[in-house]
Amino acid sequence: xxxxxxxxxxxxxxxxxxxxxxxxVLESIxxxxxxxxxxxxxxxxxxxxxxxxxxxxxxxxxxxxTICVDGMTPLNARETVSFVFQDATxxxxxxxxxxxxxxxxxxxxxxxxxxxxxxxxxELVGLKPVSGAHPRELSGGMKMRVSIAxxxxxxxxxxxxDEPFAALDEMTRDRLNEEILRLRAEQRWTAVFxxxxxxxxxxxxxxxxxxxxxxxxxxxxxxxxLPMPRTSAVRRSKEFDALTSLVAHTLRxxxxx
Amino acid sequence: xxxxxxxxxxxxxxxxxxLFLWQIVLWIFHVPRFMLPSPYAVALAVVARFPxxxxxxxxxxxxxxxxxxxxxxxxxxxxxxxxxxxxVRKMLYPYTLLLQTVPIIAIAPLILMWMxxxxxxxxxxxxxxxxAPIIANxxxxxxxxxxxxxxxxxxxNASSRQILFKLRLPNAIPNLFAGMRIASGIAVIxxxxxxxxxxxxxxxxxxxxxxxxxxxxxLQTEYLFALVLAATVLGFGFLFLIMFLEWYFLHKWHxxxxxxxxE
Numbered sequence: 001x002x003x004x005x006x007x008x009x010x011x012x013x014x015x016x017x018x019x020x021x022x023x024x025v026l027e028s029i030x031x032x033x034x035x036x037x038x039x040x041x042x043x044x045x046x047x048x049x050x051x052x053x054x055x056x057x058x059x060x061x062x063x064x065x066t067i068c069v070d071g072m073t074p075l076n077a078r079e080t081v082s083f084v085f086q087d088a089t090x091x092x093x094x095x096x097x098x099x100x101x102x103x104x105x106x107x108x109x110x111x112x113x114x115x116x117x118x119x120x121x122x123e124l125v126g127l128k129p130v131s132g133a134h135p136r137e138l139s140g141g142m143k144m145r146v147s148i149a150x151x152x153x154x155x156x157x158x159x160x161x162d163e164p165f166a167a168l169d170e171m172t173r174d175r176l177n178e179e180i181l182r183l184r185a186e187q188r189w190t191a192v193f194x195x196x197x198x199x200x201x202x203x204x205x206x207x208x209x210x211x212x213x214x215x216x217x218x219x220x221x222x223x224x225x226l227p228m229p230r231t232s233a234v235r236r237s238k239e240f241d242a243l244t245s246l247v248a249h250t251l252r253x254x255x256x257x
Numbered sequence: 258x259x260x261x262x263x264x265x266x267x268x269x270x271x272x273x274x275x276l277f278l279w280q281i282v283l284w285i286f287h288v289p290r291f292m293l294p295s296p297y298a299v300a301l302a303v304v305a306r307f308p309x310x311x312x313x314x315x316x317x318x319x320x321x322x323x324x325x326x327x328x329x330x331x332x333x334x335x336x337x338x339x340x341x342x343x344x345v346r347k348m349l350y351p352y353t354l355l356l357q358t359v360p361i362i363a364i365a366p367l368i369l370m371w372m373x374x375x376x377x378x379x380x381x382x383x384x385x386x387x388x389a390p391i392i393a394n395x396x397x398x399x400x401x402x403x404x405x406x407x408x409x410x411x412x413x414n415a416s417s418r419q420i421l422f423k424l425r426l427p428n429a430i431p432n433l434f435a436g437m438r439i440a441s442g443i444a445v446i447x448x449x450x451x452x453x454x455x456x457x458x459x460x461x462x463x464x465x466x467x468x469x470x471x472x473x474x475x476l477q478t479e480y481l482f483a484l485v486l487a488a489t490v491l492g493f494g495f496l497f498l499i500m501f502l503e504w505y506f507l508h509k510w511h512x513x514x515x516x517x518x519x520e
Binding site for chain 2: 054057059078079081082083085087089091092093094102103105106107134135136154
């Protein structure tokens with residue numbers, strides 16, 4: 001698909017980010033993310049995980065170091081990247097359908113193709129019955145579905161997700177986790193997923209980066225070798241439990257006493 | 258619907274009680290007619306002088322509607338300029354405060370002197386007095402956009418034009434309506450104040466303010482009451498119209514316009 005088949009999807013080299021004279025939020029970060037990899041970033045508050053995501057998105061720029069997305073600067077790569085925020089960030093005056101359409105509209109996708117795309121996405125995320133509703137009428141889980149559908153509408157090759165399910169109840173969260181994996185299996189995008197939840201990170205990822213604060217840095221890295229496709233049966237397996245407690249233990253080490 | 262009927266009946270009952278109390282005060286204290294006419298006398302005055310009352314009402318309505326519409330158009334344009342940068346706001350904001358604090362009663366004679374008494378001058382006064390709330394509210398709506406929404410637009414390579422028309426302006430509509438609600442009432446006050454100063458010699462051409470001045474100098478207290486009633490109806494009519502538009506445009510998505518439904 002890509003013109004640059006041999007370069008990694010995301011390459012972060014020696015990136016430091018500081019605001020003013022304060023202590024660095026992130027210091028000397030080196031991370032390489034391969035194409036179609038699902039990487040979760042986990043860490044205590046203040047470890048700069050959201051900042052890292054914003055750097056990849058080009059919403060803020062590093063104080064030093066370089067970031068390449070598919071061999072390009074983050075700003076030039078935006079066409080291939082979608083961002084999902086912690087809040088659903090829907091436009092309240094637009095219906096579900098119109099919200100899903102927003103990204104395509106801004107990128108000036110022709111109208112005929114928009115309609116086709118929306119019909120397909122509504123089906124894919126199970127929002128067809130509420131396509132004409134306004135966000136106010138939806139539950140938190142539904143809103144997040146709209147947000148994800150909107151992100152997928154522009155056919156991103158990279159999805160950046162900033163704690164998208166943090167505000168949802170556990171059942172909704174588990175269900176959406178399974179849906180995210182299903183969507184990725186169908187569409188083969190690369191994902192960088194910021195979360196607070198260890199089980200969520202283990203369930204979703206190919207790889208987990210544990211960040212430590214003051215200054216933000218990569219503290220540990222785990223490869224997740226659980227079988228695909230991951231179903232709720234995986235959550236009950238011994239391997240899942242073992243890895244979850246190992247990651248949780250490592251995470252505790254990063255919390256300053 | 259049933260709830261609404263009860264609300265209306267309640268309001269009417271209060272009004273009836275008020276009229277009754279008014280009549281009782283007249284009976285007990287024997288107030289002279291030129292000080293406080295009876296509700297019935299006021300009603301008679303409304304009927305007897307209906308054409309001139311309507312004429313005055315129409316003139317004031319024209320002036321205040323003209324001033325209000327002008328202030329909505331100009332206010333939104335100024336707000337768009339203000340929304341461009343913090344720097345522009347800091348530089349120009351003191352002048353909107355000035356607009357709000359300048360006593361309209363003090364500058365009305367000046368405007369009338371410069372422009373000559375007449376509908377244009379009074380419309381200008383209504384415009385000046387109703388401009389500030391439109392600017393303040395609309396600016397607030399344009400700049401108080403969720404930062405993540407701006408980020409979302411940027412992620413899709415949105416132009417600043419797209420951010421303005423697809424994000425900032427729709428976001429400011431509820432604020433604009435809030436500003437319009439305030440402005441509608443004070444536009445009427447501005448028009449009547451202007452007419453009070455525009456003063457004499459224009460029988461049949463003056464609006465409510467002029468007629469109030471005339472009726473009071475002639476001790477036509479019944480007619481004075483009728484005029485006050487007409488001015489109130491005018492202000493209320495504007496407010497009602499704006500609240501209806503607000504409901505019409507916003508009830509599907511915005512909380513503020515939903516209050517009447519959930520009560």
